Amino acid sequence: MTRITCKKLSKRYGKGPIALDNVDLSLDTTGVFALIGRNGAGKTTLVRILSTTLFPTSGDAKIDGVDVVGEADEIRKRIAVLPQEARPIPWMTPRELITSYLMWRGVGYKNAGKKASEALDLLGITKFGDTMHSHMSGGTKRKVLVATVIASGADIIFLDEPTTGLDPISRGEMWDLLAKLKKGRFIFLTTHYLEEAEALADRIGVLDEGKLLAIGSLSELRRKTGYPYSVKILQKADHIKIKLGRVIRGRDGNLQVFTTKKGADELSRRLISNGIKFATNPVSLEDIFYFFVKKKVDEGGEETGGGEWQGA
Amino acid sequence: MARSVASQIFASVLVNAVYAMKNFPVMLINTMLTPFSFIIVITFISHGALFGLAVEGALIMTMVSNGLGLQGDLSHLKNDLKVQEMVVGSPTSATIYIVGMAISELVYALPTLAILVVLSFFFLNVSVIGAIAIGGALFLMFVVAIALGFFFSTITSDVIQSFAFSGMLSTLLSALPPVYYPITYIPMPYQYIAYISPTTYAAQIVQNAAGFINLSTAGLVVDWIVLIAVAVVLMSIAIKKSRWVEV
Structure with missing residues (x-):
């Protein structure tokens, strides 16, 4: 079984306060894992290190024994990441964005276009496929970005606060989608909406001030x-x-x-x-x-x- | 899954040039505006005498400003939209991404370049060798601009910083140097200051090829050596010092 492991993983930005403090983690990559914590807890830092877009200061992190720093190219074939505050390119349509992203991943133009249509269909946003992002609501834009990373077919998807800023109805729709999408892939989700983690996650980690305080299923955390x-x-x-x-x-x-x-x-x-x-x-x-x-x-x-x- | 490098490069061209021009054509006017404004101003001021030089200058400026445009485009994708982070966490390498984005800037410049080449064909007397020399000098200036654009885009954290560097580089590389007129128009000892900018060497090569100035063989060799060296050094620094993965 695929596992994400971290050993004494730490990150300090320059001379600022420590963002991640000796995090030890061992996680099966099935279902949804939700990392909860307040603003500044270190959630994004951990996601960025695991998704190979940020170097740690010390410690190591591996996915299936493959080092996220030294062998990042191998990791990148298997992951897709939706960063916090990511926005779709305003002058493009969802179909164009998804096609381009898949081509960046090495998929041919024709095949990328086909997969883009499938992803739009899966997310229920086919009718917006050829609409410019600048003409869409915030909720639809987030769905487009989720469709983009899902279209990659990656085994491991990192979603950094995918529902932040959405109204309750749009958030609920996104939860329904993520619940549907978790089948057949692992979703590493960060959120500060606790009800979101409760509704979606098979396992939950509690991060505060850079320290991983607890990890487990909801019932395990209750017992703890x-x-x-x-x-x-x-x-x-x-x-x-x-x-x-x-x-x-x-x-x-x-x-x-x-x-x-x-x-x-x-x-x-x-x-x-x-x-x-x-x-x-x-x-x-x-x-x-x-x-x-x-x-x-x-x-x-x-x-x-x-x-x-x-x-x- | 077999991965196509050509697809990865073409993705950048699609995003940064093809879709941008197709869906928001006003961007294209922006790239044409500055070089053609300079042609008009120089031509009026010189009563038409420097029209040919102005066209050659516009060719250099187009390559430089489109190369430097990479900085703003990369900064926008990285800092504002966070799309670059999605690309970093994908199988695309920094080199493939940057090559694709550089080509996209060239594609963006194509309409302007096409008009300028037609003007050069009708109004300038350039030999085949001269045309090759002009092409080589323009390419090297493009490499210089791309290298600077890439480097500064990776060390800026927001679009305001990016604007600051972009404005500074654009002035130093395409507005201040003697691009639209011969360096001899600059009084001594200020000519020495102009030689700080690599654009001056490219301008001399282009102006010599078009017959506007007569450089000695030694002078021409020095210009080529300086231009090639600057392009190689800046590209090496950009590749080595730029940050693909954040630290």
């Missing part, structure tokens, strides 16, 4: 937190003593308790007996993200360290 359940108290209940897990105050000012199944059952009984409204669920990826990053972003954007707040 030690608190697989969340009890969200839906009204003011500061008088309730909670010693059954980890407690944080949510954005609405109410308490949220991360706890075990046993703890969730016991807390639920107490809340019912006190007539307090609550909701019990498996922890979401957002909960997991905060757990690992250990920082809580207040609604106003202010960051507070720690994240663990013991209720009264």
Whole structure:
């Protein structure tokens, strides 16, 4: 099975802060892997190194044992990358862009044109095939770029924040497409939309300040937190003593308790007996993200360290 | 899958010249405007006496400005659209990409060159040897401009930086040197400053081939040596020092 491996992979841009800090990674290249993290976490840096467009400062990264720096030419035959903030060339049409990209990959003109039509069809944007990009919406432009890399037929596709800036409907359409496209290829996706990772990814990595904090399937990450359940108290209940897990105050000012199944059952009984409204669920990826990053972003954007707040 | 180098080169030509000219022909007018403006101005000022020189100058300027145009085009694809990053992460090598983009700039210059060649044919008296010399000098200036364009495009991080370098190079290589008039029009000791620019050597070769100036054999040999050396050195620096993969 194909694997992506990184050993002590680090990157520092000039004399600036470290962007990637001794990342160790071992990943099967099947399905969708989503790398989540805040802005500046190092997601793009990792994608750019793995997709051979950026040199690391130290450490090594390999795809199937092939070094991404020393044997980049071999890697490039098997990958396709859609960079963050990429835009289709305004004076060209999708058909022209996809054809040209495939020709850059060495495909003949006629065959490239045929594959371009297939990709447009696959992405459901055939009707825009001969429309200039400058006349398209942002969502359609992103679909064109995804069609471009998918048309390559590469085994491994790197998509760096492909849905950033899209409205919720366009984002949902893109999710549907990616869910369809993941069959038969590996998609390495970065995003800061946690619901996107939750909806699409088979495995998820949490990156913060250049460090890979956790990696695994959603259920594995839940287990790693030690608190697989969340009890969200839906009204003011500061008088309730909670010693059954980890407690944080949510954005609405109410308490949220991360706890075990046993703890969730016991807390639920107490809340019912006190007539307090609550909701019990498996922890979401957002909960997991905060757990690992250990920082809580207040609604106003202010960051507070720690994240663990013991209720009264 | 068998990969075709010809396809890889042609992709750059399609993107940067064919599709651009087909879908946005106003770009073409831009490439013609400057050299023909200079021809008109020089011809009016000289009462027609320097028309032939102006045509030869326009040939040099077209090659230089289209070569330097590579910088803006590459910078746009790299910094604004991030398309170059998609190409870097594909089986296309830096050399293939740059050769294709250079050819695309030449394709862009073809309509202007065609008009200028027709004007040269009717209004200049150039021998076959002279025509070959002019072609050689124009090619070398194109190589110089391409090398500079490629180098500066890879070290600029946004289009504003690119404009700054582009404007500076364009002035130094095609506006200041004695391209539209003989170097003897420049008073001493300022003639020495003109020799800093490689365009001066190309202009002397072209003007000598068209019979506007008479260079000694030694002077002609020096011009060729300097021009070839500058082209080779700049291209070597561009290939070695340019960044294909970011550091």
